[in-house]
Amino acid sequence: MAYNKKEFRRSRIKMRVRKHVHGSPERPRLSVYRSNRDIYAQIIDDAAGITVVSASSRIAEINDQKVTKIEKSALVGKLLAQKAIEAGVTQVVFDRNGYLYHGRVKSLADAAREGGLIF
Numbered sequence: 001m002a003y004n005k006k007e008f009r010r011s012r013i014k015m016r017v018r019k020h021v022h023g024s025p026e027r028p029r030l031s032v033y034r035s036n037r038d039i040y041a042q043i044i045d046d047a048a049g050i051t052v053v054s055a056s057s058r059i060a061e062i063n064d065q066k067v068t069k070i071e072k073s074a075l076v077g078k079l080l081a082q083k084a085i086e087a088g089v090t091q092v093v094f095d096r097n098g099y100l101y102h103g104r105v106k107s108l109a110d111a112a113r114e115g116g117l118i119f
Helices: 005-018 069-086 103-115
Strands: 027-036 039-045 050-056 093-095
Touching: 005 093, 027 103, 039 069, 039 103, 069 103
Parallel strands: 027 093
Antiparallel strands: 027 039, 039 050
């Protein structure tokens, strides 16, 4: 694979984080993916290999709002927490997916905590 430096560094960090972070049925994994424009989050049960709930900034109710990317991330976090609680998930482990814990990733995590998720 031809990685550039940034992708290679992130993949190494991601592997290091994923050695320790594993989702279970009682405490699934909240995984975050951040592109240049959007942010995606999903709650995954690694034991069964299924996605319990997911949310992204591409859905119409979030994408139509004229707000910054950090504010969109907070909206995604609140929506994800709401869907998770409806699905019966209250505790998760956070997988930042190799991204630094600041900016949009931190905004999503804080909003998910405010929405009722425990991690």
